[in-house]
C-alpha cells in the first residue's frame with residue numbers, strides 16, 4: 001500500500017460539477033471569470049445542479065422555488081434562543097441548525113430524485129435565513145423575515161441589517177457568492193460525499209460539510225484574515241508582523257492552496273472588489289495593507305493569495321461582522337455541496353479508503369489485574 005499524506009494528488013472520484021485544470025476554474029465548463037462578470041448566484045446554482053445555464057423560464061422557476069422555501073421553522077428560532085449565545089460561534093450555530101432543520105423536513109429520509117431535489121431547494125433557500133436569524137438573535141434583536149421578491153444576495157443583506165442594501169452592495173455580495181459556489185473536491189465537499197455515500201440523507205451530508213468548512217485551514221480562514229488585518233492595524237506594521245510570522249514558520253491565513261500553484265483565479269476578482277469597496281467606505285488602508293501583505297508573502301514564500309484573503313476586506317466593507325464570514329462562505333458553497341451530493345447519489349459507491357497501520361506489533365491481551 002502507498003499513502004498520500006492529506007490525500008494529495010489522489011483522484012478519488014469523477015465529477016462533472018467543476019474542474020480546476022492548469023489553475024483555471026470552471027463550473028460545468030464555464031470559466032469562473034465569465035460567470036463572475038455575467039451570472040447571478042441563482043444562475044450558478046442552476047448551472048451546478050443541472051450542468052447547463054438556465055433559460056429565463058427555468059431561472060424564474062428556480063427563483064420561485066427558492067423564495068417559496070425561504071422561511072425557517074419557528075422551532076429553530078426558539079432553539080437559537082436557548083444557545084449559550086455569547087459563546088457560540090455562528091458557524092457552530094449554523095452546523096447545529098442545519099442538522100435540526102432535517103428534523104422538521106418530513107422528506108428528510110425520502111431518497112427519490114424528486115424528494116432530493118426538493119430538499120436541495122429547501123436547504124439552499126434556508127441557510128441564509130439561519131445565518132442572519134442567529135446573527136440578530138445573539139444581539140437581542142428579532143429575526144427579519146425574508147422578502148419573497150428578493151434574490152439570495154439581496155435578502156441576506158436585508159435580513160442581516162433590516163436596511164435595504166444598495167445596488168453596489170447587492171452586486172458585490174452576489175459576485176462573492178458566485179466565486180465561492182464550488183471548488184471540485186475540496187475538504188468540505190469531499191466530506192459531504194463521504195457522508196452521503198453511505199446513503200445517508202442530504203441534511204447529514206450538508207451538516208458534515210459545514211463541520212469541515214468551519215476549520216481555519218479551509219473556510220474558517222476568511223475570519224482569520226480579518227483578525228490578522230485588525231491586529232496589523234496599519235500599513236507601517238505589515239512588514240514586521242508578516243516577517244515575524246514567516247520567521248516563526250507560522251501560516252499566513254488566506255495564502256497557499258493545495259491545488260493552485262501559480263495563483264487562485266478568484267483572488268483577482270475579490271482584490272478588485274476590495275479596492276473599490278474599501279475606497280467607498282473610507283477604509284482604503286485595509287486594501288493597502290492587503291496588497292502589501294500579498295507582495296511580502298508572494299515575494300518571500302511564493303505563496304499566492306487564495307479566495308479567502310480578499311473576501312475578508314470585501315465582507316468587512318459590506319458592514320458584516322467578522323465571525324459571519326465563514327457562514328457566508330457556507331451560504332454559497334451549499335450550492336456546490338448539494339450538486340456533489342446529487343452526483344454522488346446518482347452513481348453511488350461507498351467511499352472507504354484504507355489506512356497503512358503504524359501502531360504496535362501484535363500484542364497478547366493482559367487481564368487488568370495483571371497490568372503494572
Ligand SMILES: CC(=O)SCCNC(=O)CCNC(=O)[C@H](O)C(C)(C)COP(=O)(O)OP(=O)(O)OC[C@H]1O[C@@H](n2cnc3c(N)ncnc32)[C@H](O)[C@@H]1OP(=O)(O)O
Pocket residue numbers: 006216217218219221249250251252253254255256257258259301303306307308
Ligand atoms: C477556501 C479554502 O479552503 S482556501 C485555503 C484556506 N486556508 C488558508 O488560507 C490557511 C493558510 N494556508 C494553508 O494552511 C495551506 O496553504 C493550505 C491548508 C491551504 C494548503 O495546505 P497544503 O497543501 O497541505 O500545504 P502545507 O500546509 O503542507 O504547506 C506546504 C508548505 O508551504 C507552507 N505554507 C503553506 N501555506 C502557508 C501559509 N499560508 N503561510 C505560510 N506558509 C505556508 C507550509 O508551512 C509548508 O512549508 P514547509 O514545506 O517548509 O513545511
Ligand SMILES: O=C([O-])CC(=O)C(=O)O
Pocket residue numbers: 182183184185186187218258259306307
Ligand atoms: O479547494 C480547496 O482545497 C479549498 C476550497 O474549497 C476553495 O479553494 O474554494
